[in-house]
Amino acid sequence: MNVTKNQLFKRQITLSEIGEVGQQKLQKAAVLVVGCGGLGSPIAVLLASSGIGKIHLVDFDTVDVTNLHRQVFYTLDDVDQPKAAVLSEFIKKRAPFTEVSFTNKPITKENVFEQISDFDIIVDGTDSLPTKYLLNDACVITNKPLVYGSLYKFDGYVASFNVLQKDGSYSSNLRDAFPKMATDIPNCEEAGTLNSIVSLIATQQVNEVLKLITETGKPLINELLIYNSLQNTQFKMKLKPTVLKEQIAKLFKIQTYFDIACATQNSDWQISSKELKEQLSLQSQSRSLELIAVLPNLKLPFTVHQTIPIQEFDVEKIEIDFDKTYIMVCQRGFNSFKATKMLKEKYPTLNVLNLTGGISSYNN
Numbered sequence: 001m002n003v004t005k006n007q008l009f010k011r012q013i014t015l016s017e018i019g020e021v022g023q024q025k026l027q028k029a030a031v032l033v034v035g036c037g038g039l040g041s042p043i044a045v046l047l048a049s050s051g052i053g054k055i056h057l058v059d060f061d062t063v064d065v066t067n068l069h070r071q072v073f074y075t076l077d078d079v080d081q082p083k084a085a086v087l088s089e090f091i092k093k094r095a096p097f098t099e100v101s102f103t104n105k106p107i108t109k110e111n112v113f114e115q116i117s118d119f120d121i122i123v124d125g126t127d128s129l130p131t132k133y134l135l136n137d138a139c140v141i142t143n144k145p146l147v148y149g150s151l152y153k154f155d156g157y158v159a160s161f162n163v164l165q166k167d168g169s170y171s172s173n174l175r176d177a178f179p180k181m182a183t184d185i186p187n188c189e190e191a192g193t194l195n196s197i198v199s200l201i202a203t204q205q206v207n208e209v210l211k212l213i214t215e216t217g218k219p220l221i222n223e224l225l226i227y228n229s230l231q232n233t234q235f236k237m238k239l240k241p242t243v244l245k246e247q248i249a250k251l252f253k254i255q256t257y258f259d260i261a262c263a264t265q266n267s268d269w270q271i272s273s274k275e276l277k278e279q280l281s282l283q284s285q286s287r288s289l290e291l292i293a294v295l296p297n298l299k300l301p302f303t304v305h306q307t308i309p310i311q312e313f314d315v316e317k318i319e320i321d322f323d324k325t326y327i328m329v330c331q332r333g334f335n336s337f338k339a340t341k342m343l344k345e346k347y348p349t350l351n352v353l354n355l356t357g358g359i360s361s362y363n364n
Contacts, residue, residue, distance in 0.1 A: 005097055009051050022214035023051055027097065029213045030054035032119040034107055034135060036083040037061070038070040038198035039149050039205065040125025044087055045073055046206045047123075048095035052213075055091070057102040058115060059084040070195035107131060109257050112138040121209055123147045125202070133181050134257035136161060136174035140248045145212060148174060149205040151193055154230045156201035159239075160208045160219045171221045172239035179243060197229040258341060269340050271327060271353040273362040290324045294339045295331060298359055310335040315346040325351040333358035 005023070006013065013023050031052050033044045036059035048055055063071070063078045063086060071083075078086045084102035091100045107115050112134055116122050122144050124135050132150065139146040139162050150157040163171040204225065211217045222241070227234040279285045280302055291304040294313060308318070310330070326343060328336035333356055340354040355362065 003096065005051070008097070012050065017216045018214055022216065025213050025215075026051040026210070027053045029121070030056075030119045031121050031123060031209060032056050032058065032116055033123045033125055034058045034115075034131070035125035035127065036087045036102075037067065037125065037127060038193070038195070039127075039151070039202045040123070041071050041073045041083070041087055042199060042202040043123055043125050043149075043205050043209075044100075045091060045094075046203065047209060048091045048098040048100065050206070050210060051095075052098055052209075054099045054119075055101075056119065057084040057087055057100070058105075058107055059087075059102075060104060060106040070193065070198045072195070072199075107134065109134060109252075109255075113142060116142065116144055119144070121145050121147060121212060123205060123209060124149060125205070127151075129181055130257045133174065133255075137248045137252045137255075137257075140170070140173050140245050141252060143170065146173070147205050147208045147212070149201045151198060151201060154194060154197055154228055156197050156204070156227045156229070158201055158204040158208065158220055158225045158227070159223065160212060160221050163212065163219065163221050165221075170241065170245075172241040173243065173248070175243040175248065176239045176241055177224050177237065194229060197227075200227065200229060256341070256345070258338065269337070269344065269352065269354055270356045272356050276327065276355060276362070288324055289327055290321065291327045291329060292339070293329045294335050298329070298331060300329070300359065301363060304329060308339075310339060313339050313342060315342050318343075320347060320350060322347075322350060325353060327353050327355060329355045329359065331358045332360050 009023055012018055013020060029052050031047055031054070033040050033055060036044065036057050040059065044055055044057055061083055062080050063074045063083055065079050068074060068076070073090055074086060082104050084104055088100050088102045091098065116138055122135060122139055124132055124146060126132060132148070136146055145163045146161040148159045148161055159177070161171065161173040165171060208219050211219045222239050224237040224239060225234060226237060279289060291302070293300065293304045293307045294310040296307055296309050328339045330336040333354060336358060337354040340352050343350060343352045
């Protein structure tokens, strides 16, 4: 079906606050949506439906059946398919005036500046605290506005961070609200969530993007909106821009922003159960291996050379033999990858591999 922009956006253009001028601003805008899950998928669809000219999607994950109650733009037929690719195809079918593209890799400290460089606004639709701080810090360093959204059970949080002010300064950022990254906050998979709060916060984020681009209304600048869906209550926490660009640039240099959920994406640092079994069966090769368990009391089907709990894992105290290949082991392969990354950062040329899927996979 052939449609025109005036037909597709007629109801929006009719708004005097938007009009033809505002619609043109939307058409010229380029938005990066990081995360294509409960927040990111409706954000991307609604932004495209509003007439954003260019949208790029970033998500390394695939659709899971447990996602579907809150990620309503995916179907049962999409399970195990890459989220970003599936969502991109959906958008193409309903938003002919939006150029949509996608990346199936996670955003990391190494690629974040390249990923955000071509976009006017960055939207955080992730379920990962390390990634949220990574996006925030990179946006502060590069003077990019970040539309933030976050969830915890029945609560949702929304803000527009790092927005250029009339006096040339920039508004508050995530570290003005939460200076340090909490390490004990569970994600949606661990804590659970109701699909209504997910959709509510996603829509609020879309609202922020549209206001910022069209310069209409009052965006959530220098304040954090906190909404509770059980009580239908909300309040705005006032923020002051106190954590400045220079401080964040220093933090960026020393932080890894490591997210354990991305561990399986680093294939160069992985060894499969099959490969390890083959190497252990060959006496000559097994002698060149140094197996380290990073969790105590594991029921191991093989002998490890050392057990160093991940909480006590100090690369400075480990005697390194560069003639050996180090294999990190835990129950499911998450903590062992964390140890792998720590060793590789300290000794880039050392052969270090993570047992993919951990002992759970090895025993199957």
